[in-house]
Amino acid sequence: MIEGLDLALVNWSRAQFALTAMYHWIFVPLTLGLGIIIAIMETLYVKTGNPEWKRITKFWMTMFGINFAIGVATGIILEFEFGTNWSNYSWFVGDIFGAPLAIEGILAFFMESTFIAIMFFGWNKVSKKFHLTATWLTAIGANLSALWILVANGWMQKPVGMVFNPETARMEMTSFWDVLFSPMAVHKFLHTTSSSFVLAAIFVIGVSAWFILKGRDIVFARKSIVVAAIFGFLASIYTVATGDSSARSVAHDQPMKFAAFEGLYNGSEGAGLVALGLISSSETDPSNENLKDFTLKIEIPNILSYMAFMDWDAFVPGINDLIRGNEKYGIMSATEKISRGKLAIEKLKAFKEAKKAGMVAQADSLKTEIMSPDFQKNYFSYFGYGYISDPHTLVPSVPLSFYSFHIMVVLGMYFILFFLMALLYTLKGKIHKHRLFLKAAIWTIPLAYLASQAGWVVAEVGRQPWVIQDLMPTMAAVTKISAGAVQVTFWLFAIIFTTLLIAEIKIMMRQIKIGPKSEGGPSHV
């Protein structure tokens, strides 16, 4: 089915998608969170009539505008890359995946792009209340656009609400609501947006801390910190809650990913949580370089079982259980899944050949068999395994998943403490005396970006080799094109995005140095 597969092509296509997605995700979380923070600040301006809040709103709006532009620039590539580099995937799932993307455009992007113009240029053209509404609608539009793309991503992690149609050789939607309200999609949306709010709040506090350290625009900085710290604290608590429920979804639907990011090689009842660990460079399984043990680990007994299944003694399968199978706990071996997947592919091939040869009766009989609930459940649900030749390739990179996950979690805990301290110091009116905290606040900005990127590494590297869990491996999704062509576009984007990122950082730093301005003057001077 994927004759003449070019691994270099697959790897370059993955690299290009990872590059564009990671660049895009540098800018998106700030847009999502800062949009809401700006709307809160402007609400305070409209409610109190205090012009200081208008000045504060306009400063953060300038930051928002710079960041928004480059977020848009990197985003358009992502949408079209599904077609340019993953065309087999686009056809296979277009019937389901395309709908959220279109709804995103119709309902969210237009809201964002219509009202952002009023938000930036409407101060002197529309009423205060209309302007405030436009600001809120811009923020809501941005977050709504995240909803739809995350619904699509959630579906890739846990395909629901569809059936395979052998005639068209693709997945077809049977329930829009199942796709929209899939627990995986809901958790993903809530966790991703709340973590974006955390990042934006840290950005506001970090930049404001710089002003206080420099002894300028103190009122502006303190007011900004109060808003961001309250917003950030609430968002960070919610991020932990949604992260917890998200991890439970993963444990249930993507046990291999769960085992990889928890570093669990051998499953057990009452499984312990590796709170901190150092993965050994020695290999525990010579046939697979991904399977490495720990040199050092701090493990808390039974916690993992409870976190995954709300039961202190529940069995949590490890990587070895998922590959070799575990009869006691009803876990099918990878080899068995592969043979079932191959059978599903063979049936589909036979159906296509019968159709081509005009053997109508045989084709109809094969179609009935393929579409039967029994075949769909027991064979077709392993369709993607049919492309796999070595079971060990079903294990994602454990070190990358494990470290990314733990970096995200540890930083997430630190952020809660950080917001609490920021709020406490500001409300006591003594934040200017805590210079060490203010310096730490500036350095927390890159840590927020690190945590945010690490989260996506866990989500996307952890689900490898699947582009659609169990149904389509990444290697089968790629467009048939020369690896050289993808290399060219990879480097093209690497150069363009890096240049634009440097420009953005320079512009932002200069705007921060210029600081909030008094009313009237244009923002570019």
Next chain:
Amino acid sequence: MFESLSLITLQQYWWLIVSLLGALLVFLMFVQGGETLFFSIARTEDEKTLLVNTLGRKWEFTFTTLVTFGGAFFASFPLFYSTSFGGAYWVWFAILVSFVIQAVSFEFRKKPANLLGAKTYEIFLFLNGLLGPLLIGTAVGTFFNGAMFSLDDMNRVTWGTPFRGLEAVLTFHNLALGLAVLFLSRVLGLLYFMNSIENTAIYERSKIQLLYNTVPFLVFFLYFVIALLFKDGFAYQPETGAITIEPYKYLHNLVAMPVNTFMLLIGVVGVLWGIVSTLLKGGTKGIWFVGGGTVLTVWALLILAAFNHTSFYPSVFDLQSSLTIENASSSRFTLVAMSYVSLFVPFVLGYIWYAWKAMNNKKISTEELEQEHHVY
């Protein structure tokens, strides 16, 4: 409501929506056309800033329409999305790169410490204005002239040339459409400047440029339309799905679909009236006639490409791989679900119109920019 419609009706309904988005995109490319005119219209830095800011408040509409056009195509005709984007790799990436560099250029151009300098961002805008309409127009030309792809029984695409879509420029009929769209976007850009800017010198220079750009637009557009009427087209048999070459197919389509033909004529008249009346009588309303005419004309042309049993994305490499609205569409269930979403479109158009009016009720001027907080 939509459940009672037949599959072919739903497919046609979605083609109408996608085509309308494409038509609106061409109208909104007045932003791209305007981007190619900064150097020829502006004489001073202040004038250039005025032009940039006039377009800078609208560029996101064009951008969003392009993204929504792509998303809607993906949702309703995923086989086109996977075939064209996966196949014509270089063409689509050239278009996308031109939009990437546009997206930052308005915001970054005048900001201090912008790394590349204002001139570079102005060149980025010029490149977007040149390549966007030209390449999109040329790519749409392949709807009538075909592309070099084949599909296997799993609908996976293979492209017939190593140029991955760039070979489309070698067909003059495609290129003529690209050039017509480019000069039309410049005409629209000029009319938008005349409509939205409070500056007599810019108005007069735009009027002169209007004439210079109308001539090549008409030459390429008329060539495209006349050649279309006489060329062979790609028909399909609804019973078997077989694709055949039919002489004068698009002429036959015009005759078979009189309402669409009427819409095409109204559109062309609207475009011509908008241009001619502005050239002869002056005024600022030309953009609405030409804009409305553009939407009707492009919409009618895209309907012509797909209705009346016509392949909208023919393959000249493997004729039977050609795409039709019947074989390239999403499933019935998805089309029905998406059709409910389409009910929001009038509401979206309504708030866009309201916001547009609120922002454009007063012409933009240098004095206003001096008072403005956010300037490009």
